[in-house]
Amino acid sequence: MNWSDFSHAVFNFTDYAQLLPLFRDSLLAGAILGLVGGLIGTFVMMRDLAFAVHGIAELSFAGAAFALLVGADVIFGSLAGSVLAALLLGVMGVRAREKNSVIGVIMPFGLGLGILFLSLYQGRAANKFGLLTGQIVSVDSTQLSALAATAAVVIAGLVLIWRPLTFASADPDIAAARGIPVRTLSLAFMFLLGISVALSIQVVGALLVLALLITPAAAALQVTAAPRKVVLLSVAFAIISTVGGIMLALGGSIPISPYVTTLSFLIYVLCRGVGAVRRRRGWTVRTPLEAAHA
């Protein structure tokens, strides 16, 4: 493959104006997933669950592959797999160390199962590949409304438990002493996380879920610690990555996930740079008392 073939496959904007309206549903789906990923990502970072997200995604993949094999609904399969995995993690490991070893055990098992189901599957190869690398371009309007409804449930759930979950994530000991049901909140959060992972797999695939659920929040945390700004930036970064990724991918002939992951990676690198400058300029400088009261 020479350079012009490569660039033609990656970036191709011929007939872009005609193409764009056809992908309206995909763009909307991307925006919804960005919103969910950006919101839940801040808690994933706070609770140190990046590895858990990866583990959940592999089991979600196994569930989807099984559904594909037996002819059931793939999205349902992926939902079942990830919610099951998330709740399992929520019940089993309370401490990070314990949790990480449980994930390390579960993850290859899930991936192995998924590969087994896929190799038994006789249908289209594109379906197989899509589970791992994403297939948002095929979203139709029924799927879109299902997606939007599920996303609305996740967001409503998150908003409901927002403050106690923040408390329990930042300082579980004090939160428990203050009567906050730390363990119940943790399970509720894992449930919402499981759903979010299953949704995200539809766009970026099981292997790249972290680009939606971790990278945007991690990037936001590089530049600010103000809770509202973290959430806003994280959501903005996630939406820019998904919607931007789909728009760049429209004309090309490769899946959208490389675009999404590259965009979110670039945003992260940029934020790291900004954060480094901010720290060097004195992020931690104490303001004189008069100024603090002003």
Next chain:
Amino acid sequence: MSATSTPPGVAVASAPAVSLRGASLAYGPRTLWDGLDLDIAPGEFLAVLGANGSGKTSFLKVLLGLVPLGAGTLAIDGEPARRGSRAIGYVPQQKHFPPDTPLRARDLVGLGVDGHKWGIRLRGRAYRKRVDALLAEVGAASYAKIPVGMLSGGEQQRLRIAQALAPNPKVLLCDEPLLSLDLHHQRAVSALVGRQAKRNGTAVVFVTHEINPILEHVDRVLYLAGGRFTIGTPGEVMTTEVLSRLYGTHVEVLHSHGRIAVVGMPDRVLDGHPEELPGVELQGQP
């Protein structure tokens, strides 16, 4: 061993902030303490001392309503102890926040104001005012907007105290809050807690293994050892006779330049150690 239940120099007229009657706590065959009668008055500073495993942390857990008493009664501000009581503020050991924690100093304090409520905060005005007042109270206004992960241990402890004071508690429970702080911060944090007791009338229960940094603020000491306890002013309790009797072996209490040293204390008074109680996730050990 009997206990004096009226603190010195505190008006008896005011209702006690904490009242224990015939209280005992045991894990299986091991009794941590038994027959404990204790009233803590508003504004009183009680230090809880004792070796590792003597039941200091369990004492706090009982007050927090996380562990039920084996026998006897406990009232906090006249009410039975319960989990999550607004009458209690809790300041734990210093524990570092990861540098990328998405909270600034003021947000950490704010968790004490409305972190227990469901949903998201819709009206911020009263909240902001309260947080500003609490920050000023503990002298943390100058770093209000700095991320918690970038603050020193002493600064974080000040914020935890501000957070604990948010609901205007009657009792401030401190569990080794000076641990891993340098001398300067130890002094500043204990002065802050002492002032809270004297000026605002909050009863303080201060669990520590080292009395010296808080000595000037302490009204009474509850000393736990080997299933026994003794209560009194530091001058009454911190003597060679009393502690030797308590430990059942000779220990030497030395006073020098306003500091107290206990020498010859048995390493472990008990055969076992209640590292963690089953079913309780507080103060998890690494």
